Amino acid sequence: MRTGPLYGIKKYCLWCCGDQPKEVKFCSDQTCPLYPLRQGKRPDNFRKSVLQAIKERCFDCSCFDWKEVKECGFTDCPLHPYRLGKNPKRQGKGVLTNINHYQEGNTPKIVQ
Secondary structure (H helix, E strand, O other): OOOOHHHHHHHHHHHHOOOOHHHHHOOOOOOOOOHHHOOOOOOOOOOOOHHHHHHHHHHHHOOOOHHHHHOOOOOOOOOHHHOOOOOHHHOOOOHHHHHHHHHOOOOOOOOO
């Protein structure tokens, strides 16, 4: 089963368009933050992160109330896991983990 923020956007857009793939392709709501990503692909000219676009859509859906975004009860929404602008599958990975590793006195290894 496919997962990830782009796949979640594709599923959300399909739901929004009544499960009609042609409707997704020809969607007329260009004001939606997910509009450029509706096909499940990130265009080269898309300047913000995919997770930021999801966060903006969730903010819009919750009547511009961050508390509502955080406490969202629509757990069956494909965007729900990403609503806070983070990918739960990447938890524990990335820069902060590496910083903590080096703060504990470990030295970085240089790969040549």
